[in-house]
Amino acid sequence: MLKKVFFSLLSIVFLVSLVACGSNSTNGEGTSESSESIKVATTIAQIQDIVKNVGGENVEVSSLMGPGTDPHTYNAVQGDIEKLNNADVIFYNGLHLEGQMGEIFEKMKEQKPTIAVGENIPENQLLSDPEDPSIHDPHVWFSVENWKYAVEAVRDELIDLDKANEESYTANANAYLNALTELEGYIKEKAAEIPEESRVLVTAHDAFNYFGEEYGFDVVGLQGISTESDFSVSDVQKIVDTLVDRDIKGVFVESSVNERSINAVVEGAKEAGHEVSIGGELYSDAMGEAGTEEGTYVGMFKHNIDTIVDALK
DSSP states (O other): OHHHHHHHHHHHHHHHHHHHHOHHEEEEEBBBSOOOSSEEEEHHHHHHHHHHHHHHGEEEEEEETTTTTTTTTTTOOOOHHHHHOOOOEEEEEOTTTTGGHHHHHHHTTTSSOOEEEGGGGGGGOOOETTTTTEEEOOGGGSSHHHHHHHHHHHHHHHHHOEEEEEEEHHHHHHHHHHHHHHHHHHHHHTTTTGGGGGGGEEEEEEEEEHHHHHTTTEEEEEOOOSSOOOHHHHHHHHHHHHHHHHHEEEEEEEEESHHHHHHHHHHHHHHHHOOEEEEEEEOOOSOOTTTSSGGGGHHHHHHHHHHHHHHHH
C-alpha cells in the first residue's frame, strides 16, 4: 500500500513538473522551431524502431525504456521530463501497457501530439485479458499483422507534422511494411518445423498470446498479461501438468522479467519426475541492446522464433 501511495505522489510531482516546465519545443503547428528534425519520444523500443525506420534522417528519436525494462511497472524518472518536454510528438503503446504513466500521457496530450499506436489497431483484432475481458492485451507487437497498423499510425502523424517530407515518410513506411511481410513469412516457415503437439510456449507472463493466436502455439504464462500479477503454487502445478501431459522439454525466460517464476516451474517439473530445461531467453516487453540485431524489431522477432524452434522441435 505504501508503495502505491509513493508512486502516486511521485506521479503528481512529475505532472506538476511538466506543467511548470511547459513545452517550448514546438511552434503553433507542432513542428520544431530550432531544428529541421522532428524530435520524437517513445516509450518501448519496438515503437522507437518504427520511428527510426519511417522517419529516417528527418527525425531525432529517443526511447524512455531500454533493454531489460518492464513497461508494466516502469515509473518515469527525472530524465524523462526533458525528453517528453523537448519532443514534438510522443508515441506510446497504450492499452494500459505503460500502466504507471497514464496520467502523464493525458497531461502531455494537452500540449502536443501524444499518440497511442496500439489503439490504431481495429478492436476486433485485439485480444482480451483472460482475467478481465474488459481490458485488452497490450502486447500487440507479437502479431506482425497488428504491428503494421502501428507503423501506419506513426507514418500518418509524421506526415501531419511535416508535410514537406510526406514522400519520404511514405516510401520509408512502405519499405518497412514490406520487411514486416517478409518477417511474417519467416516466422510461419520456422513455426512449421515444430510438430503441432509440441507447440506449447511456457513463459513468465502472458506476453505472447498474440504470437500464439497468429502462429499456432498454445501459450502458457505463469503470471497474467501484467508482470504486476503474482503466481501461486497451484499456478505452477497447472503448468507442470501441461508440460508432463504434452511431454514438453523446454520453457523460456524473458529478458525483462525476473527468472524466479520460471525456475519455480522447472523445479516443480523435476519434483514430478519430468525433466525440463530453460530453452533460452526471449524478448517480450523489451528488445535487445541498441546496435545489435536483437535491438531491432525484425531481429528481436527472428531471435525469438529461432530460440523457440530450437528448443521445441
